[in-house]
Amino acid sequence: MQELLSEAESLPPLILDADALNILAQRADWWETLPPTCILTPHPGEMARLTGRTTKEVQASRLETAADMAAKWSQI
Numbered sequence: 001m002q003e004l005l006s007e008a009e010s011l012p013p014l015i016l017d018a019d020a021l022n023i024l025a026q027r028a029d030w031w032e033t034l035p036p037t038c039i040l041t042p043h044p045g046e047m048a049r050l051t052g053r054t055t056k057e058v059q060a061s062r063l064e065t066a067a068d069m070a071a072k073w074s075q076i
Contacts, residue, residue: 005033013076017041025049031073039076 001023004011013035016024021042024030030050040050044062048055051069058065070076 008033008035011035013037013039015039015041018046021046021050031075034073034075036074037076040073 001020016034016038017040021040024033025046027033042050044055044058047053047058047065047069051058051065053065
C-alpha cells in the first residue's frame with residue numbers, strides 16, 4: 001500500500017475496500033495520499049477507524065458522516 005501511495009500523483013482514481021481502508025486508517029493524513037475522487041467503501045467499523053469516531057457514532061449518523069467525510073477528503 002505504501003508503494004502504491006507513493007505514486008498517487010500518477011494514479012487514476014482507485015476503488016478501496018476492506019484491508020486497504022484499514023491500512024489507510026493507520027495514517028493520520030491518509031486522505032492526502034490518495035488521488036482525488038477515489039471510491040471508498042467502508043462499513044461502519046471501517047468508517048469509525050477512518051474518522052477516529054466510534055462505530056456507534058458512525059451508526060447514529062451514517063449518511064451525514066459519509067457526506068461530510070466525502071467532502072472533507074475529496075473522495076467518493
